[in-house]
Amino acid sequence: MPDSPLPTPAPRRRWWWLVAGLTLGLLGLGAGLAWHLLLRPNVPPAVDGPAYLYIRPGVGLRAVLDSLRQPGYLARPGTFAEVARWRGLGSRQHPVHPGRYTLPPGASNLALMQLLESGQQDTIAFTLKPFHYLFQLPRQAGRQLWLDTLALHQLLGDNAFLQRRYHLDTATVRTLFIPGPLRLFWPTPALGFLDSVAARHHRFWTTRRRAEADSLRLSPVQVAVLASIVQRETAQPTDKPLIAGVYLNRLRRGQPLQADPTLLWPLHGLGTRKRVLNVDKKVDSPYNTYRHKGLPPGPITTPFPQSLDAVLRPAHHAYVFFCARPDGSGFSDFSETFAQHKAFARRYQHHLDSLKIKR
CATH class of the missing domain: 3.30.1490 (Dna Ligase; domain 1)
Structure with a gap:
């Protein structure tokens, strides 16, 4: 008697499709999760800028x-x-x-x-603004950069370091700073900040500008010192070369500069006082250009490029005096003689007296 047939097993193909389906499902789930976590846009569109x-x-x-x-x-x-x-x-x-x-x-x-x-961070547009005193710089830099202001203050006061690295001292280091824009990393070391400023200074002092300074028998430091005085005397671009010419004429003649802004610098009055008093002319300081001939030992502010160029390319004239005009325009009247200058000065003083009476 023939053997009865055994029960036919379920086709393995069904299990294979089931496993394959589950696998694909899991892969799809994993791919969807991976897309959601890794590849789906997560930074929203810019509305008010980046x-x-x-x-x-x-x-x-x-x-x-x-x-x-x-x-x-x-x-x-x-x-x-x-x-x-x-x-x-x-x-x-x-x-x-x-x-x-x-x-x-x-x-x-x-x-x-x-x-x-x-680590591909951005650079930021750092704007170096004019400052009169060194202690003002770390505070200014710290408002725009993540910078160790104490370290910067210490470097600016280290005479040996300044001479070794920049060939300047604590009085002349302010000539290194030319106001204007710089591209810097937000976290910037104090030394890196100074080196960036020095690089901008080097770019400004081209071969042409150095030749112009030589023709005046001035060093770049001396140009910056004189430009700082010119900048404090006027904000009018057309008057800057004229005033630079006045001071250069005084230097050539051996006359004292008699620049009022230099009196306020040692008194820490720059930026806080507008007028110079007669008692200020007695201040015992090398910055007192009424008592000491020649240029002061350092700048009284950090001059803009326009002020530096006004000294490098001064107006050629015979003026040795100037006085602010009484119309409040910011322009000055220039004269060759002291008598003419006194007439301009009396007119200006009369204007000031009339303002006091109206008040």
Whole structure:
């Protein structure tokens, strides 16, 4: 009697399709999760300009995540936090690089992670403004940069360092600073800041400008010292070369400069006082150009490029006096003789007296 047939097993093909389906489903789920976490845009479109992430030196991942949780930075900050912790951002292998970073609109968590890991921070437009006294500079720089202001103050007071690195001293180092724009990293070391300023100074002093200074028998430092006086005397561009010519004529004749702004500098009155009194002319200081002939030992402010060029390219004339006009225009009247100058001065004083009476 033939053997009865055994039951036919279920086709293995069904199990294979089932496993394949589950696998594909899991892969699809994983791909979707990966897209959601890594590739989905997370930086919202810019509304009021680009968003900047500032990372201070020495901070860790928590500080970065706290900054990114601020409104307007990320659409889903929690997903970036997951990716950052998974990646180990802030660890020794993936350190947090300080700086200012622009958050590109539409960037994903992966793109943002790559940006922060690369350390490709932005430069910022730092504007160096004129200052009269050295102690004002660290405060000004610290408002725009993440900078060790104490270290900068110490470098500016280190005479041996200044002479060795910039061939200047604590009196003349202010000639290194030419007001204007600089491109700097937000976290900038004090020494790096000074070197950037020195590089701008070097670019300004071209071969042509050095030749112009030589023709006047002045060094670049002396040009800057005289330009600082011219700058404090007038804000009118057309009067600057005229006033520079007056002071150069006095220097050639061996006359004292008798520049009123130089009296206020040792009294710490620049920027706070408008008038010079007769008692100020008795101040015992090398900056008193009524008592001492020649240029003072250093500038009384940091001159703009226009003021420096006014000294390098002065107006050629025979004037040795000038006096502010009484119309308040900021222009001056120039004269060759003391008698003519006294007439202009009396007219100006009469104007001041009339203002007092009206008050």
